[in-house]
Amino acid sequence: MFNEIGINAQKASKVIASLSTDEKNTVLYDMSQELLDNTDSILSSNKLDLENSQELELSTALIDRLTLNEDRIIGMSNGLQKIIPLPDPVGEVTKEWESEDGLMISKVRNPFGVIGVIYEARPNVTSDVSGLCLKSGNSVILRGSSYCLDSNKAILQVLQNALEKNNLDKNIVQLIDSRDREDTLKFMQMTDYIDLIVPRGGKSLINALVENAKVPFILDGDGNVHLYVHSDAKRSDIIDIVLNSKVQRPGVCNALETLIIHNEIFEEMGDEIIKSLLDADVELFLDKKIASRYENIEEATNLHYETEFHDLKLAIKIVDDINEAINHINLFSSGHTESILTESDDSAELFTSSIDSSVLFVNASTRFTDGEMFGFGAEIGISTQKLHVRGPMGLEALTSEKYVVKGNGTIRK
Secondary structure, three states: OOOHHHHHHHHHHHHHOOHHHHHHHHHHHHHHHHHOOOOHHHHHHHHHOOOOOOOOOHHHHHHHHOOHHHHHHHHHHHHHHOOOOOOOOOOEEEEEOOOOOOEEEEEEEEEEEEEEEEEOOOOOOHHHHHHHHHHHHOOEEEOOOHHHHHHHHHHHHHHHHHHOOOOHHHHHHHEOOOOHHHHHHHHHHOOOOOEEEEEEOOOHHHHHHHHHHHOOEEOOOOOEEEEEEEEOOOOHHHHHHHHHHHOOOOOOOOEEEEEEEEEEHHHHHHHHHHHHHHHHEEEEEEEEEHHHOOOOOOOOHHHHHHHOOOEHHHEEEOOOOOHHHHHHHHHHHHOOEEEEEEOOHHHHHHHHHHOOOOOEEEEEOOOHHOOOOOOOOOOOEOOOOOOOOHHHHHHHHHHHEEEEEEEEOOOOO
């Protein structure tokens, strides 16, 4: 199976790499329409996944990520259409100069070739990453979660319909049709065929890649996200931003996991903050400094502070100053996203210069760490590493650069 898929992907990568921007945009538009035209069949397949997932004891947040409805399919369609007007990175000259020998040297963006994507739970990723890979001139092999395989297969069929409608190789987009975990490990080792793997998942997936992958991969780490409320934070903004960061979609990687509150803020409005979270059905784990004040709420431990919950759960840490907040974040952060609420430019500068995460916000919800929110269209993932790319990854992240050098009968002396 893997050799056939790999060979087909490599052949398809040559086809997609040579397409013009207009040709790729036409396919993207047709894919977006096929999603809408086949809503019923996609939802029917998603229903099978939801029924099968009842035996797996998935969390409420994971069930939410797995669930599709008409609005989410419309969102998937719109996500593909948002890629259409984005600049095509393929062939872009990022730098050019003339050498002392008269050579004209250019750095030009070009596709990686074959991208492998491993992702958990969210079937909408199937269309998102396929669209991004197509626009950036890459073929893609997808490996989704076993418990959303039926949904992914239905979406794949729709995307391949659009490719065949345009007389293109349907293997530009492929899926590993298996529920066997061992096949995921084999996928990570397809060095003869895959040029880059992009993971979309939690710590267990990243650990599996680190331990088993032979194909180069981007470290899309877990999102142990922090929000620090400084002593001079604008009071009227605090609860709205905290709730938005935690509650809007608790199962995604940019959702808040640890709330850090300056002691002055807590003494002034801590009860109000905690009540608002409890009213939103958030299970809390409280700093031992304040845990005794509240009945039936568990005390926070280091295990809570280092956990990406992916659920309506939140750890709360109380600090006496901004340096204590920074130290806590640097100790427990996964390098994904952190935010500070402050009216002080000096405090904001200290926070953003002292913490080495991929995205740092000032006076904004952590939920904005997202390629679409950054204007990239649907994102391929969020990199927490430092090589090649960092933070939300759009089209440029799926290209590398090559040198094109033009001479005029030039020889080296």
